[in-house]
Amino acid sequence: MIPDLSLRSDPSPRTALAVLGALVAVIAAGEVVLTRVVETAVSGGGFPAWFPRVGSIGQTVVFYATVFDALTFVAVPAALLWLGYACGYHRATTEIAGQ
Template sequence: MALIASSREEPSLRQPGIVLLCLLAMVLIGERLLTIAVDGVRQGSSGFPVWLPEIGSIGETIVFYSMLFDVLKFVVIPVVLLWLAHQYGRYSAGT
């Protein structure tokens, strides 16, 4: 229990940094995979690849994933950047 309490009190850049890197990787890889899937549909295949869960029609699926990546890019990543900046301020004030 003391370990958890001490980790909450000590300012660290590790957690927000790891979360930011994971989100960036998720957005970059996910958008690339979505582009590949959409190009496959455009070239005349019958539907999405098996690895991409389909929601309703093909158009609804494309809109859903596009909006998901937009929310990650324009809402979640800036919030994590603010968290990183806050932790950096606490870390630099503590040293």
């Protein structure tokens, strides 16, 4: 017996909300970790062995700042648009089904 997967193509507000929450959590945690690692590196302690680096301290900071800016100013608005579309689609389909 094959399950009906046709409903899986409908946008789900829960999925969009989960992605948005994950993006916000990654950005918040990443900014904190980056700040602490850079403070340690600048004070003379160097980078921890587990931290991926790109050349010098400055190049590493610019790289990670660019990644977090892209997440903040590109990925989060895209996730918000996805969430808005999913909520509108969900509301429209539940109103039609309720008639």
